[in-house]
Amino acid sequence: MSKLQDKVVIITGGAGGIGFGMAKAMAKEGAIVAIVDVNEETGKASEKLLQEISPRSMFLKADLMDRENLPNIIKTIVDNYGKLDVLVNNAHASKQLTIENITQADLDLSFGTGFYPTFFLMQAALPYLKETKGNIINFASGAGLAGHETQGAYAAAKEAIRGISRVAANEWGRFGINVNIISPVANSEGVQAWAKAQPEYYEAVLSKIPMGRFGEVEEDIGRVAVFLASEDSRYITGQTMMVDGGSIMLR
Template identity: 55%
Template structure:
């Protein structure tokens, strides 16, 4: 098991790709603090189903609130005594053409995406330094390609890539690796977007050379687990395009 004895935090772990990561991490032997906005009782029920006696706990926290970053790290330490891996997966946003985009949309995307990632990275740093741990952040083809109607999301995602590269440089000497996954996967988030922008969704589907959208647990989570594991000990500052070949860099 690749993540045996590792303790991880997964934001947005109650749904979509995050839940796939939680399942995979548990299968790989990690202990996981799942952070999401669903009510505490629902999260506890989910953990009871997913973890079946393995090491996992749920914490209801809105990651866009700055003060919550410290509380999230403290809860992981309280439950599991250390922190090896931070997965900044959660990100909420609303799509609109640039001319219809509001300040509220900017605040939502940067609050849950860029600032939440940044605040959690900073709060986790002292603990990750102790364990020589790693961070996995989330990018998107929407940012890399500049997809229409995604201005606040695309900008936040590219900002996350920028701060990840800076942290990969600054924290390499502390033994902390920082990488990103840019996924394509069938999730509630994607389904919501597909309903609003069916033509753009079809373009994304048609643009996947491997011919299908990824599965959160079986296609995306293994790549996150690899980056979090010691197998990736010589990788930092990288974005792994886990998108069925939609974006090729070879």
């Protein structure tokens, strides 16, 4: 049997990039994946591709900044499939600005697409994850761990996500729920565009990765997500998994 056979998975920001890479990796292991995204055109196209692997998988359009609607995302998926096994909070948008230029609107964007949806979707998912002894996978970033310049709003929200993930791991471990974090460096569409726009900066970053490459969204990031969503990780919780080719080595 596949590692995630018939597990119901929600992935926010799942229509492209790392999110879709994880969706494909999980679907190939037997999961039923609901990709949640604000971009309907991309979402529908990704849904079609995903259903070739996992026919019951679906796309759900949702604006994660609509905070009042967040519980309805969980309810819609559970009503459709009857349960929830894995919640993956992957979506996040932010602007690159130095700290002195960050406005309240910039912080609202980063926290409104990243931290708040992560927090409130975890809350809404809790009753269902108790039933399945499920898994939560949240996302951090080297921007927060290393303090990258121009990433103040993004780093703040990412480190808030790491903090609440550790609290949830402590509070929800008694229910058999695992809460872990992935901090990736990935060869996503955004990174590919950045490489073309700023090749010198891209090469400078690449040169600092011990393994000499950016991770592949499905084969590298996706496979770690499969592990964290499976029974193989049942005794791991509250951990930040650095899926970054050795860029940051936690001590």
